[in-house]
Amino acid sequence: MTLWLRRLVLAGALSVLGIPPLSAQTVFFTDTFTDTASTSLSSHTPNSGGTWAQTGGPGGGWRITDANRVRANDIFWMVFSSSIQAPSADATITGVIRRLTNVNWIGVGGRGNTSDARMYGCLLGSNTLYLQELDSIAGNTELGTYAASLANDTDYTVTLTMTGTTIKCFLDGVERISATDATLSAAGSVTVFGFNHGGNPVSTNTTDHHIDSVQGTVTGSSNRLSLVNVGR
């Protein structure tokens, strides 16, 4: 029995048994921020193509670091949205955040608007993980927080999942915040954002929280996907 036929039979058997098909994640956006040091994020091209555009906050920009990460470069809050839209509102955004020192706040978001700073985001800083509905017009809303014990010089994986009105933040793969919010229902872009308190020092290549990579995925059916490349 050929591979594709076996998969088809398996899918049928699972369906008869009432077991949903295994789901697979389809990556629609990736950026590892690999570029020349000091390149501005607006001039940087993500691995999956497209561009980053600043959609919130005053000037100042973000910069690629000498370790191929991205960091804030000013004392203000800032939001950048990717030009590539998620194919579905139900999406997962995963960021790896390097905490060099604890100074300001940085995060990754989804369902972002490419014209203004409206989105859901998971934010790391001050030994706390935050889930926010960010809105530069109506104002931000804190949906939840999780008190974490974070160490310097450590990578943390922060994951935002958006399924209908259920919005969650995971820290290193463990669900930490789960909330209900109906404000943003449309598919949108991947975002990176940060807050820099006016009294805090500006990030440098060796201080603060930096984003090492960000990825956007949506869930698809592995049965359907597995038939795409069998090459009959």
Next chain:
Amino acid sequence: MRVVLLVTLALLGLSAPSEAGFYLVPICTNCGMPPGTKPKYFADSPELVNVSRTSAYYDTFAVVSADLTPDQHNFLVSQPDVLAAESLDTNLTKAQAGRLQSYLASHGAPSPWVSMVDTYRSAFRRLAWMGQVMQLFHYRDGRLFSGRIDHRTRLAELHPDYREWFVGSAAGMQLTVEGLTDDTTLEEALKFWSDQRSHVPFQFSGGGL
């Protein structure tokens, strides 16, 4: 079953799994960092710094789920503008319903929603879901209840744009809007929609309402 679990854990020298408490807490706008609307006291009181919480907002107050220590709980409920849910799933006593109605009335929410046929769970769930309608409205055009608009305002008295956005916010949440008339008050509309969601769980960290 929970008693058996607690005894088993005690015999094993383990602590019981904590259960989050639910509270009604006034909101605080842009207090502390990162900026945003947050529940008061959680945002700015040393007693509650770094407490994990989840919030759903209803205009001027929030339904907050938080796993507090006894000291933190006592601090929070000692605040005059905070109300804590007691047993979530037993019907409200006359005194509890009265306290909840007073809280809602003093915070601009329709108090007739709550009666002794409610539990804290059903009452808080209604508030959380209806807060979503107002969050959607807020997203489009700021606060609904401001100026001359209150819960007794009839739909016909709203500016046509406001009416469209208000009803559209509910429709956007797949709530039924047929049956509303010009004479329907905002309170009646919110009650009508909250009835449609009264049995739909509302997700918070560590569980829901």
